[in-house]
Each structure stands twice: as structure tokens, then as C-alpha cells.
Amino acid sequence: DGGITQSPKYLFRKEGQNVTLSCEQNLNHDAMYWYRQDPGQGLRLIYYSQIVNDFQKGDIAEGYSVSREKKESFPLTVTSAQKNPTAFYLCASSRERYTGELFFGEGSRLTVL
Amino acid sequence: AQTVTQSQPEMSVQEAETVTLSCTYDTSESDYYLFWYKQPPSRQMILVIRQEAYKQQNATENRFSVNFQKAAKSFSLKISDSQLGDAAMYFCAYRSTRQGGSEKLVFGKGTKLTVNP
Numbered sequence: 001d002g003g004i005t006q007s008p009k010y011l012f013r014k015e016g017q018n019v020t021l022s023c024e025q026n027l028n029h030d031a032m033y034w035y036r037q038d039p040g041q042g043l044r045l046i047y048y049s050q051i052v053n054d055f056q057k058g059d060i061a062e063g064y065s066v067s068r069e070k071k072e073s074f075p076l077t078v079t080s081a082q083k084n085p086t087a088f089y090l091c092a093s094s095r096e097r098y099t100g101e102l103f104f105g106e107g108s109r110l111t112v113l
Numbered sequence: 114a115q116t117v118t119q120s121q122p123e124m125s126v127q128e129a130e131t132v133t134l135s136c137t138y139d140t141s142e143s144d145y146y147l148f149w150y151k152q153p154p155s156r157q158m159i160l161v162i163r164q165e166a167y168k169q170q171n172a173t174e175n176r177f178s179v180n181f182q183k184a185a186k187s188f189s190l191k192i193s194d195s196q197l198g199d200a201a202m203y204f205c206a207y208r209s210t211r212q213g214g215s216e217k218l219v220f221g222k223g224t225k226l227t228v229n230p
Contacts, residue, residue, distance in 0.1 A: 033217065040122075042204065042222040058217065090158065100208075101148055102218055104158035 002027045004105035006091050011110050013078075013085070021076045021108045023091035031094040032074035033102060036060060036087050043090065049074055078110060086112045115140045117207050119221035126195045127229050133180075134190045134224050136205030146208040147181065147188045148218065153201040161203070164188065192226075200228045 004025045013019045025032065031050050035043040045058030049068040063082025068074055078085045088109050092102040116139045126132035138147070149161040164172045164181050171179050176193045192199055205221040 035220075040222060043218075043220040045217050048217055088156065092158075100146070101160050101163055102158075103160075106155070106157045 004091055004093055004103060006089075006105035006108050009106065009108060011108060013110065013112050015112055016080045018077055018079050019085075019110065021078070021089055021091075021110070023074045023076065023105060024072055025074075025091075025093045025103075025105075026072060027093055027095070027103065028071070029093035029095050029103070030071070031096070032068070033092040033094070034058075034064070034066065034074070034076045035090045035092065037090060037107075038087050046076065046089075085110055115142075115145075115207050115209065115219050117205050117219050117221035119203075119205055119224050121224045122222075123225045123227070125227040125229060126192070128195055128197060130195055131191060131193045132195055132226065134192075134203050134205075134226065136188045136190070136221055138186050138188065138205075138207050140186065140207065140209070142209055142211060144210045146210070147179075148206040148208070149177070149179070149188075149190045150204045150206060150220075151199075151201045152204065152223070153198075158204070162190065195228050197228050197230060200226055202226070 007022045033048040034046040037043050044060050046064050047066040049055035065077045090107045091105045094102050118137045145166045147164045151159045151161050162172050162174045162177050178191045180189045202223045204223045206218040208218050
């Protein structure tokens with residue numbers, strides 16, 4: 001079945017550590033996205049990529065980094081510079097770069113201890 | 114920048130009844146997409162319904178329908194014959210079609226729907 005796989009589902013991290021969240025899709029979609037979800041805040045865009053080897057900052061990119069070396073993969077690194085990293089992270093993809101809906105993974109819950 | 118507002122943080126409905134969730138948005142564009150997403154307790158976002166702004170006809174998907182009022186910039190979701198499985202967070206989202214602004218969806222803050230048996 002086609003879809004988006006995020007791993008791990010739950011992750012605990014000590015302060016000062018970097019952590020990488022994985023996102024893989026087998027939908028052959030061009031565009032991929034990372035959103036952060038906090039209670040009462042909806043979804044906020046961290047980074048997005050319209051094509052391999054290219055990505056753009058979203059609304060809250062500070063303290064995060066991404067790469068897009070393969071069409072199928074768009075990992076997100078939460079760095080120690082992110083001041084409040086505890087959140088739910090959602091990866092998504094879109095068949096077209098500029099139109100249509102997003103398809104989402106099941107999300108990753110990051111907790112900083 | 115476009116904004117999406119969901120004015121009802123929480124709603125409740127009796128099983129088998131009908132409920133309407135509100136969404137308004139702010140844009141100066143004439144062509145765009147609107148979406149309703151459902152996020153159940155499992156937390157995976159699921160597309161419920163989509164509407165293209167150039168289409169006057171309101172979108173319908175089984176028990177889910179929208180009331181799209183373009184001039185009023187309103188996009189409400191009606192759930193008919195509510196079922197226990199409809200209990201979830203519902204998010205309204207906007208996507209521009211303008212290059213340079215269409216790369217992302219802008220989400221509202223969500224409405225938590227409770228379905229009472």
C-alpha cells in the first residue's frame with residue numbers, strides 16, 4: 001500500500017541533543033512537508049521541499065534542519081538550538097507542487113526531558 | 114498572508130444528529146483550494162473534503178458536505194447522521210494557487226468534535 005511512513009512514533013531526548021525524525025513516502029509525490037502541532041495552535045509549517053535537492057523554510061524553521069537527497073525521503077533534524085522542541089511532528093506529501101491536498105503520515109511525538 | 118479562523122474550539126452533537134463546523138478565511142485571491150481534515154485520536158490527518166474556489170457547486174462526500182460562500186469567505190462543514198467515529202479534531206485549511214504562495218496549506222486551529230451516544 002502506498003503511503004507515508006514516519007519513524008519513530010515516540011522519541012525522548014535529553015536537552016542539548018540533536019534528533020532526526022524520518023519521513024519516507026512511496027506515493028511518487030514531488031512535494032514534501034514538515035508541520036509541527038502544539039495544543040491549541042493548529043499546524044505550523046517548518047520546512048517544505050518541492051523537488052529533490054531543494055527545500056524552503058516555512059513559518060517556524062529556526063532550530064530545525066532538513067535534507068532532500070531522494071524523492072522518497074525528507075528527514076527532519078531537531079537541533080539543540082530549538083528552544084521548545086516538545087511537540088507532535090507531522091510529515092506530509094503532495095502529488096503536485098502547487099495544487100491539491102496533502103497526504104499525511106501518522107506523526108512522531110518528541111518529548112524533551 | 115492568508116489566515117484561517119475556526120471560531121468554535123469545541124462542539125458536541127448527539128449521535129445521528131447533524132452538526133455544522135464553521136471556518137472563515139482571509140484572502141485577496143480569487144482562485145484557491147479549501148479543505149477539511151479530520152484528526153482522530155490516532156492523530157493521523159485524514160482528508161474529509163476539498164473545494165476548488167472556481168466551482169460554485171458545494172462539495173459533498175457521503176455524510177459530509179460544505180457550504181462554500183465565496184463572497185463571505187466562509188467554508189463550513191456539515192456532518193449529517195453523526196456517528197461515534199466522527200469524534201475528532203477537524204481542521205480547515207487553505208491553499209493558494211498563486212505561484213510563490215501555493216506551496217503550503219494554511220491551517221486553522223481546529224475544532225474538537227464530541228459525539229454523544
